[in-house]
Amino acid sequence: MDESVCPGCATRLPFSHVLYEGYFNTTPECWSLFTEVQGRQYGNVLLGRHTHQSTIDAYAAQHAGADHPDKSVAIHLLGLYLVIEQEADPLEVAPVQQRMASARANWPELIRPEDQGGLTIFNVAMADDGDHINTVHSWSREVWGMWAEHHQTIAELL
Template structure:
């Protein structure tokens, strides 16, 4: 897994022990299946991260992972090249906006992915719900991404 990803797994997500262990189970399944990894791993990491904003979760991480969802779900970029984009963004932005977690009831969580027969389809549905939950920030994200990545 890319070095930037390792840095996001250090436990500062605003999560519970139980939820975190389900997450590690889900990404374990992805790491052991190359096709599945390529299809959905980026979405899994990004959706999980931004569904666990708040608390000690740094602004930079929340923003980077929202950008991952923006690139895949809004722009239709396939997941594998997203990590290098996010790395570029991480080195270019100096002031990260603070986004409070949205007050929404999430339609799905990592638990639904863990229980699903079709892992990839479940990740797509779950991550789309997470992205929709952050709807009030879509415009701000699109603007910052355009300012930093599209030049």
């Protein structure tokens, strides 16, 4: 069986004929898994309330590189910073990200860490509803930790 290996997170998935035309450093198969997780979160108010924002931000930060713009990487790392370091309510993060995205013209160049960790969207997809929230939180903390050399830069964006 042919498989694809995601350049962002190294997840191996069976090859499919799904198309992907975005700028994340991903494969169509990994992106498809991400959208399946998003659908699951949209369909469950509890999961969505506690995990939706961190899922988006962790996925984006873990899939930096290639054509993924610095602005996007910084905005999503800012989301992780707000939830993890500042203990912000996840529902308050997107409005802050939107304001920052509109207010700044120049964004720092953030070099993608070589180590992309062990947890990925695959782990989130495989977690049952009882483990979903904890898996997303563990994954997002791991992704945030991988970007440690840029933590100060991200904090200074505010």
